[in-house]
Amino acid sequence: MQAIRITEHGGPEVLTYDAVEKATPGTGEMVVRIDTCGVNYIDTYHRSGLYPVELPAVLGLEAAGIVEEIGPEVTLFKPGDRVAYPNVPGSYAEYCLVPESKAVLVPAELSLELAAASMLQGLTGHALTHSTYAVDEQSQVLIHAAAGGAGQLLAQLCKMKGARVIGTVSTEEKAEIAKAAGVDDIVFYTREDFVDRTRELTDGRGVDVIYDSVGKTTFLPGLDALRPRGTMVLFGNASGAPEPINPALLMQKGSLFLTRPILFHYIADRKELEQRTTDLFRWLIDGDIEITIDRRLPLAEAAQAHQLLESRQTAGKLLLKP
Numbered sequence: 373m374q375a376i377r378i379t380e381h382g383g384p385e386v387l388t389y390d391a392v393e394k395a396t397p398g399t400g401e402m403v404v405r406i407d408t409c410g411v412n413y414i415d416t417y418h419r420s421g422l423y424p425v426e427l428p429a430v431l432g433l434e435a436a437g438i439v440e441e442i443g444p445e446v447t448l449f450k451p452g453d454r455v456a457y458p459n460v461p462g463s464y465a466e467y468c469l470v471p472e473s474k475a476v477l478v479p480a481e482l483s484l485e486l487a488a489a490s491m492l493q494g495l496t497g498h499a500l501t502h503s504t505y506a507v508d509e510q511s512q513v514l515i516h517a518a519a520g521g522a523g524q525l526l527a528q529l530c531k532m533k534g535a536r537v538i539g540t541v542s543t544e545e546k547a548e549i550a551k552a553a554g555v556d557d558i559v560f561y562t563r564e565d566f567v568d569r570t571r572e573l574t575d576g577r578g579v580d581v582i583y584d585s586v587g588k589t590t591f592l593p594g595l596d597a598l599r600p601r602g603t604m605v606l607f608g609n610a611s612g613a614p615e616p617i618n619p620a621l622l623m624q625k626g627s628l629f630l631t632r633p634i635l636f637h638y639i640a641d642r643k644e645l646e647q648r649t650t651d652l653f654r655w656l657i658d659g660d661i662e663i664t665i666d667r668r669l670p671l672a673e674a675a676q677a678h679q680l681l682e683s684r685q686t687a688g689k690l691l692l693k694p
């Protein structure tokens with residue numbers, strides 16, 4: 373089968389489209405024929421080496437497809453089932469070996485493409501707005517990179533809960549996309565001081581919570597855009613990893629809360645994975661939330677997908693088609 377592999381860390385050029393051996397399912401595993409793979413920023417961290425990964429590696433964590441073969445003791449699925457998952461390494465491929473515990477059934481009303489597009493960023497949105505910080509109609513929220521894949525979903529989920537949403541973007545085009553996702557107030561953080569603007573927009577008070585996936589350029593100033601006892605949810609590093617801070621800074625800035633979550637600790641329990649996915653799929657089927665597909669590329673062009681994502685040229689979901 374064909375897959376996108378890395379044998380060394382580096383830029384998008386280290387991604388190669390190779391023939392690799394198709395695995396046989398062991399106990400509790402199944403082989404899924406991939407219909408659509410989702411591209412996520414975390415894939416670029418695995419490629420660059422920012423997050424550790426053993427080499428050689430087939431990249432990709434998220435996909436949807438058809439169960440082709442099951443191993444011993446698989447009880448949840450059978451060949452022919454339509455499944456999706458957010459966190460199985462080796463998903464930039466024609467086939468992937470998937471532990472049954474990590475997959476969910478895709479309802480008939482939902483396309484495999486949308487299921488693949490929604491898993492990682494959608495479940496992250498769910499976890500961050502329901503569990504990391506429970507957003508409600510009183511909440512004032514700042515979302516960085518609000519036109520991005522995760523950003524658009526976060527904006528829609530915060531609006532579903534009745535919050536007021538401020539969103540940062542880099543361009544006019546992205547501003548329109550963020551507005552369509554429900555962002556109430558746009559801040560151009562590339563040319564405006566987002567802290568001053570956020571304070572102005574909240575009558576000097578600051579926001580209750582910041583969802584920061586940008587990291588290096590936004591994290592530290594963001595502490596000044598929070599209300600006293602506000603919550604900083606730092607969940608990504610699109611501009612690089614922020615410098616370490618002294619915990620006393622959180623006291624000085626207003627007894628702030630800081631958390632650095634990753635989705636996988638919010639779906640490690642199968643029941644939690646199923647509950648969050650059930651909500652997410654229902655919202656998609658009912659049209660309560662929408663996923664913007666930025667573009668679809670052939671699997672062989674994964675390097676181009678990484679290049680586009682890292683150069684801020686996307687607004688929404690990037691998909692690969694084996």
Ligand code: NDP
Pocket residue numbers: 411412413414492493496517518519520521522523540541542543546585586589607608609610611612633634635636681682683684685686687688
């Ligand atoms: P996005 O679609 O949000 O793409 C990244 C966006 O970040 C860009 O489009 C750009 O928007 C903004 N950005 C700001 N500064 C830079 C920079 N220097 N270089 C590149 N982009 C920049 O990607 P994703 O939705 O896939 O992921 C966003 C972040 O969220 C990533 O860091 C990812 O790791 C994280 N994430 C974390 C999860 C978790 O569990 N913790 C789960 C899912 C995502 P603009 O042009 O408007 O500035």
